Amino acid sequence: MKMKPSRLEYDINDVLENLLNKGLILTADVIISVAGVPLLGVNLRAALAGMETMLEYGMMEAWDKSTREWYIKESARKVTVPLAEDEKSVIRTFGSVKCSRRKE
């Protein structure tokens, strides 16, 4: 029997997925910024997509806060490396180093 597409109450999963993981996102030059930190569309989407789980465990706040703090701290101590005459900077990015200390 021929099927007709439907949009019933229980199709909320499709609505949530469409609006959180799909659709257009804004580019960085017009996007809002929060506390001086550009909140890029991609990050926002990623955060929202996992929101239910993250909120459940209260991770969102911590994640958000620490990421922003880290960003602000890193931007504050931008180090300019002196370049020789024929050198130029090709890419500029933040990095982090993971280290663990063995307990005595």
Next chain:
Amino acid sequence: MSKNGVVLETEARGGRYVYCIVNNTNELSLDNIGIDNASVYTVSYRDIAAVVHACQSQPYESKDEGKVKEWIFSHNEVIDKATEHFSTVLPFSFDSIIAGDDNTVRDWLSKSYEKLKQELERLKDKAEYTVRIFYDKNRLEEKIIGQDQALKELKEKIERMPERAAYLLQRKLELEVKDACNAMLVNLAEEFISKVKEHVEEMRVEERVPQFPGKYGEKKMILKVSCLVHRNKVEGLGEVLGEINDREGYDVRFTGPWAPFSFVDLGET
């Protein structure tokens, strides 16, 4: 203007929550249908417009899941209303906010005009549909054993043996059935994809989700595809899906029409 003046002005301008882009020349109001009953209106540039509401220049965030879902549904409803009004829409993801006022929105429209217009043309008369196909695992396994002479004999042998002695053979049977099942599912998915493909402009095979809550909880999903379908072809797609749905052991869920969330693409902007 003093530096302070600039800062104040930026703050006062706030933001514009963007729902979607449509074909429209006039600026008009769509009433208080937005998130938290915000007043929704269009900001035009030439013959395209952004459907927006004025908001603060910060994202909608809440720890209350119910609240967030309510916002998301409001956004979806605005997209539906816009689709009714303007037919083709380019939907935006939830919580997309432009920092600035109507002029900022217009600037952005003018900068992105070519791409937006091109997308509106490309997606004209087309809508997105989601297709999920489920199968009954037990029935598929029975069918596989029934069709394979060696497996059938193995099963009968196990049934004649005492339970303990049959343990290893039972494991062997399970593994072989599982392999055969997986091979069959790959073939089925390919078959279904090629059938659906004939009736769609574009399709996207979504990440395989093994389980789906609710009515289909007992069954497993073989396939989930998002399809961009021309409105003349929806019936044809419904026919093909109906044939699959009528097969024993298979269920199809066919939802839509949705705004073309999976297919709208501005490329690198």
